Amino acid sequence: MNAPSSYDPAPIYDSIDIDMAVKVLSQTAFSPFFTCFIPIFYVFQGYEFSDPVVLVPSIYCAVVSAFWLLKWISLLYRNQGSLFFKPDPLDWSEQIVVVTGGASGVGELLANTLAVRNVTVVVLDIKPIVTENYNIAYYQCDVSKWEEVEAVSKKIIDEIGQPTMLVNNAGVVQGKLIIDLKPEDVYQTFGVNTLAHFWTLKAFLPGMIKNKTGHIVTMSSVMGFAGSVQMADYSASKAALMTMNESLRYELDKVYDAPGIRTTIVCPGHILTPLFSTIQLPTNPFFKFLAPSIAPVTVVKSIITALDAQQSRTIYLPFYTNFSPVLKMIPSYLRDICQKFSGADHSMRDFKKVTARRTDEGELPHANGKH
Incomplete structure (x- = not known):
């Protein structure tokens, strides 16, 4: 495909x-x-x-x-808002935003868009971001490894300053059946999709708590609400982020007395990025109308809007994802109908991993990732 x-x-x-x-x-x-x-x-x-x-x-x-x-x-x-007064406008020039997985896809677009706003952006990725924006700093880092995150975070704070915003965007998908998953696959999925969030929070959150201000953006997925064929590890890794985000919110409010630190979680459907470029979705007009794929710019706009509004939000994109939390509460036959309509159990049948390939996986048969 x-x-x-x-x-x-x-x-x-x-x-x-x-x-x-x-x-x-x-x-x-x-x-x-x-x-x-x-x-x-x-x-x-x-x-x-x-x-x-x-x-x-x-x-x-x-x-x-x-x-x-x-x-x-x-x-x-x-968001501890007032009925009569809006918060002071956000001064973007004073922000230092860390974006994980910022070398491609949504992360790359977000980093470049913020840089145009005169924001200091720090990109953490295993490969460098290609950009002409002078205010984007790149640090090579495998965010799935605590040792690397810890070392890089100290360099960032020393060389650039204490980050005021953290966008945990890095992600990987294997697209394999459970028994076909290698241990390395599972370690990579949870390392990048889940553990990396804990590592970056351990590294950057203490500074935000000290200043009583900041914003944490957690990139989850609609697949965190639903399991499907060849997506067990991915769905589980994204589901973990749901409760992690909730726990983070209550710890900030009840333990650290830092409600001013905002927490936004993004639960998108299929985004048109290389990560899922080889997925096979239904092509019938009815499916495209009810469950459209979304462009990266749509996700980036929603994230920047939440950051600019200085509000904790739950972002569902596109519209149908608003109903994903109720999937587990509907009768099983209706759940199966939804599963069949979405094509979820067949969409990964011919999936080929394009991004974040490890050395043990070798190169793709075709350099452009098409097949």
Whole structure:
């Protein structure tokens, strides 16, 4: 299967999916501002408030308004926000952002985008980032190994300063059946996808706690909510990040008295990056509409928005991933229908590992990673 032409412009009709529909509906049918005009319109036409044509839209508007109000209050509570005052704007020029796995994919785009904002960016990766931005510093580091993270973190703090933001983005996927996984595969998956988060937190979090400010971004996955064929190690490694992020939040709030350190977790679906470039997803229009793949720029925008807002967030992308936490609560036959519709048990059948290949795995048959 050829790597998706995800990096090429798509026809306009390919961009029409449920995410676009939800965005439009959120500004119209599910907007308190928009829906409040419906009963007002009928009142101006001479109808009484007790008339169904006025009463029903009024109740609907109240329900919609209550939903957004409760969501807003929850966000304020989580981030110690004020009902009347916004936090001071974030001074990007004073930020030092560490991005793991910043040499490719989402990490590379995030690093370069932040650098354009005059942010000091530190990239940790086993290979160097290709960039023309002078304010990106690269440190070679295998983040799955504590000894390397510890040594590099000391150099970063000494040479650049105490990081104010940490984006744990590095990831790897093996795409093998459980009994076909080598010990080296499992060690690498959990080392990069899970343990690296603990190592970078051990290295950089103490400085943030001392300053009572900072932001930790954890890159998880929708696969952390669901298991599928040839994804056991990957799904398990991403599931671990869910509870790690929760525990981190409560430790910051209850133990270190540092609620000002924000924690954002990102749970994306399929991102159009080399990591999953050889996956085979269903091609039928219905699947593409309900479960579209997302471009790296979409993920980067969401991360930067959370950083800029100085808010702890849970980011689900695209829209269907919002329902992934309930998969374990629905009847088994419905769960199997979802599994079949997604093609999850067949999508990795011809998968070839393109990124983070170890020396014992050899080179790909084709240099460009296509087959």
